[in-house]
Amino acid sequence: MSWRDLDEGDVRVRPNRRGSRPRTKERPAHADAVIGMVIGVDRGRYTCLIPEVATKRHHQPERVVTAMKAREIGRTRVVVGDEVALVGDTSGDPDALARIVRIEERRSVLRRTADDTDPVERIIVANADQLAIVTALADPEPRPRMVDRCLVAAYDAGLAPLLVLTKADLVDPAEFLASYTPLEVDHVVTRRAAGEVLGLAELRERLEGQVTVLVGHSGVGKSTLVNALVPDARRAIGVVNDVTGRGRHTSTNAVALRLPDDDGWVIDTPGIRSFGLAHIDVDRIIDHFPDLAAGTGECPRGCTHDEEECALDEWVAGGHAGPAGVSRLESLRRLLRSRSAAEEY
Known part of the structure; x- marks a missing residue:
């Protein structure tokens, strides 16, 4: 058959699989990206707050934008509290969808592991200033080891710890607080009376101007506090199981809520059963006790600082x-011991 007998339907062109555009490692700078704060995460969609921008030439009001991760982010996890660079449709319209192209440098990161044998770190929130450890004095019973673990996580992340004790109308908090006096941990005590939460004024003072993440077991009253602090929050409130003495999970995702009068943020997190610390080096814990760290120089090599040969006993005994x-x-x-104990609290 001659080529003169062929038409365009008889010709097959093999596509160039390599494409016409040469590959490059250079990525766009996204100079026009706007910076927003991630205030919610839900199934691959990120709710971001873009602050108000006012200049002589134009004014852009504060707006909430829904976004997804761009390909260049890769597997890097975006969490509540992150400051991110956004491109695309950042108008905040109901059907708009922006892209997160960059995560700004984090000031702080609060992490935990599933347990003390799990090497995988899970970032809870980013850019928080303080960690409010919420625990009930009764119903459910307080778990000091969980509190201790949260304190270790706060020290390691560089966050100021704050003990928030709820349900003081059921039990006197004095005995529980006595064990934390040597650590000089700041605390606030709340109680219910006549359908109101007393102690909120003092708690608001501690939260003012801060980004505070709230952590605690289910049923300790965390959502009740959030609803009282942020009336529009409408966080679901659970009950404590009479058999297990544990609360039922009501919050499934972390969410950042702005306090009234722009006085700060609270980040409400789902209730937790355990707080693994496998990612924390024991020596970093001692660094937060400078009065004791100076005495570790005489400790034997590999000392855990919780054994008979530890030199800290003699150091303390010498005043x-x-x-x-x-x-x-x-x-x-x-x-x-909280760092090394592999059990659920």
């Missing part, structure tokens, strides 16, 4: 750690 040395050493070792 080098001050009048509170004994209680401080006890607190340190309690935290170290």
